[in-house]
Amino acid sequence: MKKENIRLALLLMSERTKDDTLRRGAIRANFETLGSKFSQRD
Numbered sequence: 001m002k003k004e005n006i007r008l009a010l011l012l013m014s015e016r017t018k019d020d021t022l023r024r025g026a027i028r029a030n031f032e033t034l035g036s037k038f039s040q041r042d
Helices: 002-041
Strands: none
Touching: none
């Protein structure tokens, strides 16, 4: 039972970190596209 709980906790942690990295990557991509738009405008 404890092993199952630990496995579940690790799974949730990995899913949460995966979501965070995806979110950070999306934010970074948005900033890069904004930056390229501003540089094209010059």
